[in-house]
Amino acid sequence: MGTVFDSTKPNVARVYDCLLGGFEAFSADREQAVRLLAICPSLGIAALENRYFLARAVTWVTQQGITQFVDLGAGAPVQKARAGVLQDIHVTAQAASPAARVAYVDDDPVVLAHSRAFRAPAHGVAVTPADLTDPESVLADPRLRAVIDLAQPACFIFGLALSLLPAALARYVVAGYARRAAPGSCLVISCGRCDDQALWNQLRDSYTAGSVYNHASADVEGFLAGLELVPPGLVAAQNWQAGSNGASTSTGSVYVQAGIARKAQGIR
Numbered sequence: 001m002g003t004v005f006d007s008t009k010p011n012v013a014r015v016y017d018c019l020l021g022g023f024e025a026f027s028a029d030r031e032q033a034v035r036l037l038a039i040c041p042s043l044g045i046a047a048l049e050n051r052y053f054l055a056r057a058v059t060w061v062t063q064q065g066i067t068q069f070v071d072l073g074a075g076a077p078v079q080k081a082r083a084g085v086l087q088d089i090h091v092t093a094q095a096a097s098p099a100a101r102v103a104y105v106d107d108d109p110v111v112l113a114h115s116r117a118f119r120a121p122a123h124g125v126a127v128t129p130a131d132l133t134d135p136e137s138v139l140a141d142p143r144l145r146a147v148i149d150l151a152q153p154a155c156f157i158f159g160l161a162l163s164l165l166p167a168a169l170a171r172y173v174v175a176g177y178a179r180r181a182a183p184g185s186c187l188v189i190s191c192g193r194c195d196d197q198a199l200w201n202q203l204r205d206s207y208t209a210g211s212v213y214n215h216a217s218a219d220v221e222g223f224l225a226g227l228e229l230v231p232p233g234l235v236a237a238q239n240w241q242a243g244s245n246g247a248s249t250s251t252g253s254v255y256v257q258a259g260i261a262r263k264a265q266g267i268r
Contacts, residue, residue, distance in 0.1 A: 010209040012164065013111050017076040019047040020086060024076040024114070032209060039202050040194075040254050046237075050190050050256045053237035054159050055092050057188045057260055060242045061155045062096035066186060068154035069093055070144065072132040072177075073161030074104035076111055077118040088118075089157065090125050100124065101147040105138055107131050132161060133169060135176030153184035160256070163192045164210055167219045174223045183265045187227060189258065190237060191215045196253040203254075220257050227261035234259040 010032040018025035018033040021044075025033065036043055058069065071089045078086045093100035101124035104115050115127045126147045130138045139150060148154055156177045162170040178187060193214065194200035200214050221234055232244050237256035 011108065011110070012209045013075045013106070013108050015207075015209045016047060016160070019044045020051065022076060022078070022086070024110070029209075032207070035206050036203060039206060040199060042252055042254055043203075046192065046254055046256050049237040050160060050258070051086055053190060053240050053256065053258045054089070054157065054188065055087065056240065056242075057258075058089055058092045058155070058157075059096050061186050061188065061260070062093055062100060064186070066153050066155050066184070067093070067097050067100045068148050068152065069100065069102045069157060070138075070148060070154060070177075071102060071104045071157045071159070072138070073159070073164070074106045074111065074115065075159070077114050090119065090122055094122075094124070102126070103128050103144040103148050105130050105132055105144070133165065133173050135173060135180060139177070139180055150180060151182055153182050153186070155186045155188060156181065157188045159188070159190050160192060162189065162220075162223060163212055163215065166211075166213055167215060167222070170213075170215070170219075171223050171225070175225075178227060178263055181263050183263055185263045186230075187224065187261045187263075189220065189223065189261070191220050191257045192254075193217070193257050194254045199253060215257075217257055220259075224259070224261040228264055230260040230262060 007026040008028055010028050014025045014029040015032050018029050069089055078088050090102040093102060103126040104119055105128045106112060107129060112129050119125050120127045124147055126143045128141045128144045130141055132138060204212060217234055230242060234257055236251040237258040240258045
């Protein structure tokens with residue numbers, strides 16, 4: 001998943017940041033975002049719903065007593081937060097618990113440079129340059145280990161990252177982190193989904209920043225095999241509220257599947 005900096009080509013992190021109204025995009029990224037929004041105007045709303053979900057999920061996990069977070073495929077840092085929705089993970093987590101510690105993992109050179117400038121100076125924050133598809137190397141990195149104690153429960157965040165991996169690799173990756181996580185750890189997961197095949201074909205063909213996969217809900221649940229899904233389970237991001245039944249607002253054909261799974265106590 002490694003990348004080389006090239007401002008003339010669309011980039012996964014920058015296109016997503018553009019959809020969120022961020023400041024990281026170059027002209028190639030903006031052009032791609034405009035093209036995608038022309039095909040599916042609700043795509044930006046789905047991106048925002050993902051961030052709303054991540055904020056709620058991080059706050060809930062912190063309330064369960066977990067104060068260690070590993071943000072895998074962290075993407076661009078937030079330089080100007082809006083209404084708390086676009087805050088970085090460490091800001092959200094430390095608002096819930098000042099003791100919270102966060103390791104941001106990414107292999108994009110621009111993301112890493114900006115993360116070192118805007119994230120790393122914060123207390124309890126590490127920036128780890130690594131490919132998230134190699135759990136062993138990621139979790140062995142001394143920068144990550146300086147803030148994350150793997151002997152204690154931690155939260156591993158896959159915010160849309162698995163949408164960039166084929167299903168078999170996504171299952172392998174999630175299992176790799178779950179296996180190395182302490183009992184009581186949580187995994188936060190979100191994946192994009194399009195139920196309209198014709199629309200999906202247009203989006204996939206127009207998205208040139210990287211490969212993208214339209215995982216079905218059964219696939220995403222399979223990524224979490226062996227873990228306990230926290231109610232309401234895997235639902236549309238805007239419908240995820242801990243303890244609810246997950247049924248509230250309509251999603252449309254393009255949305256984000258989201259959920260939290262927990263590694264049971266006693267499982268090694």
